[in-house]
Amino acid sequence: MASLQISGGSVRFVAGFNRTGCIRPICSLGFPHSRSRFSIGRPLLLRRASVSGESETDDITDAERDVSASSSASLLGFQLVPPGDQEIISTNTTKETTHQEETSDATDESEMADFGVPGNRAVEEGAAEVEYTSVKAEVINNLVFVTSEAAPYSKTGGLGDVCGSLPIALAGRGHRVMVISPRYLNGTSADKNYARAKDLGVRVTVHCFGGSQEVSFYHEYRDGVDWVFIDHQSYHRPGNPYGDSKGAFGDNQFRFTLLCHAACEAPLVLPLGGFTYGEKSLFLVNDWHAGLVPILLAAKYRPYGVYKDARSILIIHNLAHQGVEPAATYSNLGLPSEWYGAVGWVFPTWARTHALDTGEAVNVLKGAIVTSDRIITVSQGYAWEITTVEGGYGLQDLLSSRKSVINGITNGINIDEWDPSKDEHIPFHYSLDDYSNKVKCKMALQKELGLPIRPECPMIGFIGRLDYQKGIDLIQTAGPDLMVDDIQFVMLGSGDPKCESWMRSMEETYRDKFRGWVGFNVPISHRITAGCDILLMPSRFEPCGLNQLYAMRYGTIPVVHATGGLRDTVENFNPYAEGGAGAGTGWVFSPLSKDSMVSALRLAAATYREYKDSWEGLMRRGMSRNYSWENAAVQYEQVFQWVFMDPPYIN
Numbered sequence: 001m002a003s004l005q006i007s008g009g010s011v012r013f014v015a016g017f018n019r020t021g022c023i024r025p026i027c028s029l030g031f032p033h034s035r036s037r038f039s040i041g042r043p044l045l046l047r048r049a050s051v052s053g054e055s056e057t058d059d060i061t062d063a064e065r066d067v068s069a070s071s072s073a074s075l076l077g078f079q080l081v082p083p084g085d086q087e088i089i090s091t092n093t094t095k096e097t098t099h100q101e102e103t104s105d106a107t108d109e110s111e112m113a114d115f116g117v118p119g120n121r122a123v124e125e126g127a128a129e130v131e132y133t134s135v136k137a138e139v140i141n142n143l144v145f146v147t148s149e150a151a152p153y154s155k156t157g158g159l160g161d162v163c164g165s166l167p168i169a170l171a172g173r174g175h176r177v178m179v180i181s182p183r184y185l186n187g188t189s190a191d192k193n194y195a196r197a198k199d200l201g202v203r204v205t206v207h208c209f210g211g212s213q214e215v216s217f218y219h220e221y222r223d224g225v226d227w228v229f230i231d232h233q234s235y236h237r238p239g240n241p242y243g244d245s246k247g248a249f250g251d252n253q254f255r256f257t258l259l260c261h262a263a264c265e266a267p268l269v270l271p272l273g274g275f276t277y278g279e280k281s282l283f284l285v286n287d288w289h290a291g292l293v294p295i296l297l298a299a300k301y302r303p304y305g306v307y308k309d310a311r312s313i314l315i316i317h318n319l320a321h322q323g324v325e326p327a328a329t330y331s332n333l334g335l336p337s338e339w340y341g342a343v344g345w346v347f348p349t350w351a352r353t354h355a356l357d358t359g360e361a362v363n364v365l366k367g368a369i370v371t372s373d374r375i376i377t378v379s380q381g382y383a384w385e386i387t388t389v390e391g392g393y394g395l396q397d398l399l400s401s402r403k404s405v406i407n408g409i410t411n412g413i414n415i416d417e418w419d420p421s422k423d424e425h426i427p428f429h430y431s432l433d434d435y436s437n438k439v440k441c442k443m444a445l446q447k448e449l450g451l452p453i454r455p456e457c458p459m460i461g462f463i464g465r466l467d468y469q470k471g472i473d474l475i476q477t478a479g480p481d482l483m484v485d486d487i488q489f490v491m492l493g494s495g496d497p498k499c500e501s502w503m504r505s506m507e508e509t510y511r512d513k514f515r516g517w518v519g520f521n522v523p524i525s526h527r528i529t530a531g532c533d534i535l536l537m538p539s540r541f542e543p544c545g546l547n548q549l550y551a552m553r554y555g556t557i558p559v560v561h562a563t564g565g566l567r568d569t570v571e572n573f574n575p576y577a578e579g580g581a582g583a584g585t586g587w588v589f590s591p592l593s594k595d596s597m598v599s600a601l602r603l604a605a606a607t608y609r610e611y612k613d614s615w616e617g618l619m620r621r622g623m624s625r626n627y628s629w630e631n632a633a634v635q636y637e638q639v640f641q642w643v644f645m646d647p648p649y650i651n
């Protein structure tokens with residue numbers, strides 16, 4: 001790993017094979033439009049059923065294709081962890097656990113509690129159904145979110161959801177909130193998302209990559225939030241924020257370096273509503289794409305007395321993507337030379353390609369971890385996981401050293417967009433008071449997909465990026481076993497081309513049972529969430545996960561692997577609890593194996609068929625939970641208070 005090669009006039013960073021046999025990244029030095037490493041997945045001519053039930057061919061456009069942040073500067077597939085033993089949580093609803101299970105569970109729980117934040121009422125009061133009355137924050141801050149995506153302007157996954165809804169919740173509590181992301185124009189109808197954003201007429205020159213770049217700022221004030229879009233020609237091209245059908249963009253390091261420099265200038269130069277946000281801003285830095293911000297505050301601004309009163313919080317949505325590029329690219333980042341140590345990173349010896357390979361690289365997320373004032377992960381379980389060798393992706397020791405400033409706060413969801421009583425994407429509406437229309441949503445979905453219309457047949461759904469993280473290999477292995485059962489299965493997603501073709505062949509083999517929809521399609525994701533009885537999430541790791549939250553709100557029962565946020569948010573079903581009334585909101589299986597997943601699904605399907613009361617109990621408990629951002633916002637505010645108590649971490 002990590003050798004530098006001169007090839008065809010460009011320097012390439014060549015990766016070797018990892019322990020699981022996947023080819024590790026091959027990345028370029030980030031020259032505009034040179035291609036780098038992971039391929040994103042080819043466009044697929046997919047066959048899908050039309051509403052009339054007939055099969056049709058649909059050419060998925062770039063705008064629709066799901067290409068996630070994972071495609072960019074990712075360590076995914078680069079197994080930086082020794083294979084560890086999985087803890088065992090029985091999928092048995094009688095909850096018979098072995099001594100080993102009890103021990104490991106107890107350890108995890110107590111260690112995870114270290115990452116909790118006072119104010120988490122859902123946890124503290126042990127009540128899922130806590131009601132929140134919207135109140136104003138006690139202390140008001142100037143908040144500046146920096147992110148590579150924010151829905152509805154840009155979204156390839158959960159990062160877009162969170163950065164599109166948490167800022168609104170915080171603004172509703174009285175904070176002044178700005179969200180900064182690129183103004184992506186890809187020549188499709190998605191460009192109209194930016195139609196209301198107006199050029200502020202402010203120009204800033206950014207010095208990086210051996211030259212100077214002029215960026216401009218577009219602005220829309222909506223739902224109490226200043227949405228600011230950085231404009232530069234490198235954000236204008238077909239594809240999604242990270243790549244296109246040929247793979248991840250080779251200049252992503254450049255594009256996100258530009259974002260970070262411009263984001264640091266924004267609070268100083270943009271007179272939004274007549275006034276700048278000023279130097280006492282709190283930067284909320286999301287994932288590696290924004291990771292240069294805290295480094296710039298420390299290295300570029302504070303030495304000159306600017307941003308002395310500012311603070312930064314790194315929000316980790318996914319540690320598998322760290323923005324790793326060759327060490328030689330350091331000079332591109334626009335940082336003083338003496339700050340190399342902040343981002344300098346060395347691959348472990350075993351991961352290098354040969355004896356002379358020094359394994360040196362720059363790692364933007366690592367730099368953010370060492371320079372940000374505090375760190376938040378999107379669930380408590382994940383906060384603990386990233387400090388372990390299994391979940392730390394090589395950064396576990398560093399993260400453990402900053403354990404005292406790490407907190408886990410479980411994501412909320414946009415309860416207006418995801419509301420079965422008024423969802424514009426679903427054909428029939430329902431609620432906790434009357435969910436009789438849910439089965440009509442199922443029948444409509446069966447019709448739309450060209451499946452036999454069978455309201456009594458358990459319908460299982462999967463929605464997500466088709467990649468290693470989401471455990472798609474497990475679904476593929478389990479496919480034939482599952483198809484023996486009397487169920488229907490629908491998958492929506494795109495990414496790994498092999499999985500895309502597997503979906504197509506499954507659909508051809510099991511015409512009455514399986515449908516695969518390749519692409520990124522928000523309306524369909526809503527209809528699957530409403531129409532299915534069961535939502536499957538066998539994620540290998542899941543920092544929080546949003547689909548299980550959407551599912552529970554829609555009375556769709558999640559069957560999830562016991563990891564990260566899935567374990568935090570789904571309570572394993574116990575039919576004997578509460579004097580036989582039952583408890584729990586889904587099935588949480590472990591270990592991550594085909595057998596364990598299939599038995600959990602079979603248990604769920606059998607409960608659906610034979611124990612209607614238990615099923616309705618599961619639905620009701622899931623639907624009555626409070627998923628709004630209110631609980632999370634209160635905890636975020638607690639961390640905001642803590643972050644201003646201390647001087648900046650790097651002063």
Ligand SMILES: Nc1ncnc2c1ncn2[C@@H]1O[C@H](COP(=O)(O)OP(=O)(O)O[C@H]2O[C@H](CO)[C@@H](O)[C@H](O)[C@H]2O)[C@@H](O)[C@H]1O
Nearest residue numbers: 157158159317464493519520521522525542543544545546
């Ligand atoms: N093909 C498709 N068509 C339409 N919609 C699709 C789709 N594929 C995915 N989506 C949507 O994208 C979002 C995915 O959210 P997740 O939280 O599951 O995952 P993601 O891994 O992207 O996010 C990372 O960040 C989030 C936010 O913090 C964490 O919850 C998560 O664990 C972490 O991996 C959901 O809104 C889902 O409906």
